[in-house]
Structures are given as structure tokens and as C-alpha cells.
Amino acid sequence: MWTVPNLITMFRVVLIPVFVVVYFLDWRWAHELGAFIFWLAAITDWFDGYLARKLQQSTPFGAFLDPVADKLIVAAALLMITHSYATLWITAPAIVLLVREIYVSALREWMGSQGVREEVKVSFVGKAKTTAQMLALIGLLSGLEYFMGWPIYWVTLGYILLYIAAVLSLWSMCIYTSAAWKHLSGKG
Structure with a gap:
């Protein structure tokens, strides 16, 4: 369970509340930093899959958690843009x-x-x-x-x-x- 790809996927899950909180902070660059955190999560999605194949570290836990992490952060981002743009x-x-x-x-x-x-x-x-x-x-x-x-x-x-x-x-x-x-x- 504690493979490098799984740790990267878990990191992506941890990024979700960080992403949401940062995005809604009352800072000048909060949205840009939130977008950067989202980008980082998107890159780690590609990276954990690549490493799982390259290092032959695919696990049932990773196969379960990876798509869940993807859907959670995308759903959060979709909800956030609907709130921000309200159109x-x-x-x-x-x-x-x-x-x-x-x-x-x-x-x-x-x-x-x-x-x-x-x-x-x-x-x-x-x-x-x-x-x-x-x-x-x-x-x-x-x-x-x-x-x-x-x-x-x-x-x-x-x-x-x-x-x-x-x-x-x-x-x-x-x-x-x-x-x-x-x-x-x-x-x-």
C-alpha cells in the first residue's frame, strides 16, 4: 500500500482541502494559487500512473484511490467555478x-x-x-x-x-x- 505512486495519489487527496481553502482566501493571488494547486494535482495524476507502470507498483488500493482522487478534485473545481462565475x-x-x-x-x-x-x-x-x-x-x-x-x-x-x-x-x-x-x- 505504501508505494510511491500510492503516496502521490494520497498527496493529491490531501491537496483537495488545501486547494479549496487557498482559492477562497482573501488574497490578491488566491485564485491563481488555487489554479496552480489544481494544476499540481493534475500533474501528479499523470505522474502516479506513469510511476505505477514504470516501477511495476500497481496495487488494488491505488487502482481504487486514483480515480476517486481525480473525481473529487474535479468535482470540487467544477463547484468552485460555478460559484465564482455564477452564470x-x-x-x-x-x-x-x-x-x-x-x-x-x-x-x-x-x-x-x-x-x-x-x-x-x-x-x-x-x-x-x-x-x-x-x-x-x-x-x-x-x-x-x-x-x-x-x-x-x-x-x-x-x-x-x-x-x-x-x-x-x-x-x-x-x-x-x-x-x-x-x-x-x-x-x-
């Missing part, structure tokens, strides 16, 4: 992303209980959704449009990527449902 244009895609995460998690759990979880393994579309979603959240959390006087348009890019992530989210949900359909319909 339908952020809330609608955030709800789509949250609903998809719950649906796909439940689908994978059910498929696992049927012994056919491999049929709903992560797809390229799912990975593209995750990349767009993480970049969108970093941009929207940071609130940056200018850095040292130079336009960088992080928020604008965040909006665009959030909608791309929402579309990819629905698409991947359809792919996973299609892959599982024969089992869901009782024909598998």
Missing part, C-alpha cells in the same frame, strides 16, 4: 461534466460486478475530455486574462475548453454506453 454558461457544462462522471463511474462499477469492466476501459475520447477539462478548469480557476500586462486569455480559453470537454464528455458517455449495451440490455 448559466459555466453551470450548464459543469453539470454535464458532473453527471457524466457519476454515470460512467456507476457504469464501470456495474460492469465490474458483471466481470466485464474491460469493455468500458478508458478511450481516447475520454482522455481528450480529461485533458480539455483540466486545462479549462486551470484557466477558469486562475481568472487570468492578462499577465504582467500581456493578454493571455486564460478565462476565454477556459470557456472554450469547458464546452469542448462537455461535448467530449457526452460523446465518451455514448461510447461507453454502447460498449456496455449488450450487458445492460441482458443480451450479453
Whole structure:
């Protein structure tokens, strides 16, 4: 249980309350620092998976905790941006992303209980959704449009990527449902 990848995943879980508290502090750079903490968590997600494969330290505990940690920090970030922006244009895609995460998690759990979880393994579309979603959240959390006087348009890019992530989210949900359909319909 105390492998390097698992410790990194546990670190990501510990970052969640730190991320939330820092983001809502009454500091000038609180949102930017919160976005940085979120970015750090996103990077550790890639890093722990890489190390688990490279060091051959995959464990059942890590296989359980890694997706839980991902979903917890993403859900927190989605709730935080809906609070910060308080607009339908952020809330609608955030709800789509949250609903998809719950649906796909439940689908994978059910498929696992049927012994056919491999049929709903992560797809390229799912990975593209995750990349767009993480970049969108970093941009929207940071609130940056200018850095040292130079336009960088992080928020604008965040909006665009959030909608791309929402579309990819629905698409991947359809792919996973299609892959599982024969089992869901009782024909598998």
C-alpha cells in the first residue's frame, strides 16, 4: 500500500482541502494559487500512473484511490467555478461534466460486478475530455486574462475548453454506453 505512486495519489487527496481553502482566501493571488494547486494535482495524476507502470507498483488500493482522487478534485473545481462565475454558461457544462462522471463511474462499477469492466476501459475520447477539462478548469480557476500586462486569455480559453470537454464528455458517455449495451440490455 505504501508505494510511491500510492503516496502521490494520497498527496493529491490531501491537496483537495488545501486547494479549496487557498482559492477562497482573501488574497490578491488566491485564485491563481488555487489554479496552480489544481494544476499540481493534475500533474501528479499523470505522474502516479506513469510511476505505477514504470516501477511495476500497481496495487488494488491505488487502482481504487486514483480515480476517486481525480473525481473529487474535479468535482470540487467544477463547484468552485460555478460559484465564482455564477452564470448559466459555466453551470450548464459543469453539470454535464458532473453527471457524466457519476454515470460512467456507476457504469464501470456495474460492469465490474458483471466481470466485464474491460469493455468500458478508458478511450481516447475520454482522455481528450480529461485533458480539455483540466486545462479549462486551470484557466477558469486562475481568472487570468492578462499577465504582467500581456493578454493571455486564460478565462476565454477556459470557456472554450469547458464546452469542448462537455461535448467530449457526452460523446465518451455514448461510447461507453454502447460498449456496455449488450450487458445492460441482458443480451450479453
